[in-house]
Amino acid sequence: MKIYKFGGASVRNAEGVRNLTNIVSQSGDDIVVVVSAMGKTTNALERVAEALWNNDINKAESEWRDVLSYHVDIIRDLNLSLAIENWVSWEQLKAYVRTDYDELYDQVVSCGEIISTHIISAYLNAKGIDNSWLYIPDVLRTDATFRDAKVDMADTQSLLREQVIGKRVVVTQGFLGGTKDGRRTTLGREGSDYTAAILGNLLDAESVTIWKDVPGILNADPRLMDNTVLIPELTYYDAVELSYSGAQIIHPKTIRPLENKQIPLYVRPFGDITAKGSVIHATTAHPIDVPVYIWRKNQILITVRPKDFAFVLEESLTHIFDIIERNHLKVSLIQSSAVTISVCVDNTRYVAQALQQLAEDFRVTYNENLSLLTIRGTSPEILEQESRNRTILLRQLTRRTARLVIQNVDN
Secondary structure, three states: OEEEEEOHHHHOOHHHHHHHHHHHHOOOOOEEEEEOOOOOHHHHHHHHHHHHHOOOHHHHHHHHHHHHHHHHHHHHHOOOOOOHHHOOOHHHHHHOOOOOHHHHHHHHHOHHHHHHHHHHHHHHHHOOOOOEEEOHHHOOEEOOOOOOOOEOHHHHHHHHHHHHOOOOEEEEEOOEEEOOOOOEEEOOOOOHHHHHHHHHHHOOOOEEEEEEOOOOOEOOOOOOOOOOOEOOEEEHHHHHHHHHHOOOOOOOOOHHHHHHOOOOEEEEEOOOOOOOOEEEEOOOOOOOOOOEEEEEEEEEEEEEEEOOOOOHHHHOHHHHHHHHHHOOOOEEEEEEOOOOEEEEEEOOOOHHHHHHHHHOOEEEEEEEEEEEEEEEOOOHHHHHHHHOOOEEEEEEEOOOEEEEEEEOOOO
């Protein structure tokens, strides 16, 4: 068995669905097809959730109609006869309004994957590829930590294998899970890669393949840098290091389930199925021999100092990170001294609340609109070039890696 994961960019239009069908048709193995929401649907549904949370029903409904229209166009282009309202409806969305924003978010945003997989399953059937549509929240069991749910691997395995083993093609959703009482959860933004890795682990898959709109794993984001270089193979360690630094090619949680069972992860170009792309596995013939540039945008640098010059690290570190954890802040960098600690975090809706809580016991300063640049395989020449004409608020250097917190980056 193999796991194929297709991201939103790969299925953003009817042509993408046709290309997916071509890839699936050429596989001689039993496969599980894990699919994200189409195109920018997740972003659109986030706007729906935000409007519902703010009780702006008219705006929420307008955004929802745009989501429907986008998918209806794809359905027509594929010459299918499907009614989206049979799977999700506006009345259901309105019923999701509850006191907890994260739970509301998961119930609304998860509609994107439900719609995309129904369309793809129907098109595969229309083209003679029999398949089973699987509602993944029924089998991928999680706790109720909405927007960042924790997977119960033991419960999931028995439920999953019962629904998948022995079937030629299964189409299911990435990013989603479900609680025992039937509420949908999500595994964190861009979590479809993680879904594929979990399924690969629990089904003892031969391999997991992520189909992307790039040639494979590159040494930089081609949207931000010219003359990028393909990295043909990486170790699991390399992949973890790059993903946690902010590399967008794979979700940070993806590697562990695969490494535990030594399952290779392929990253291949969606537009050229003959290309080998990149592979992540236990060992490589050659180490990465080019510098790797990873940009992490929309960062906030928070610096915490004691009000009475106590030693932060000795007395208050646990308290500081407890606040960070409770507010779901994703820390991308930490730097400390005897009496200060600085953390770089993603800018989310919870930052203001965290700052307020920190300010109750500490002096807090922060800078917004920052970027974090990580350079793996740096050199003095590279560091000088990337620092030129930029305001560097914080710099970390190790033997082979540089991390720069930069103000007002346009590229």
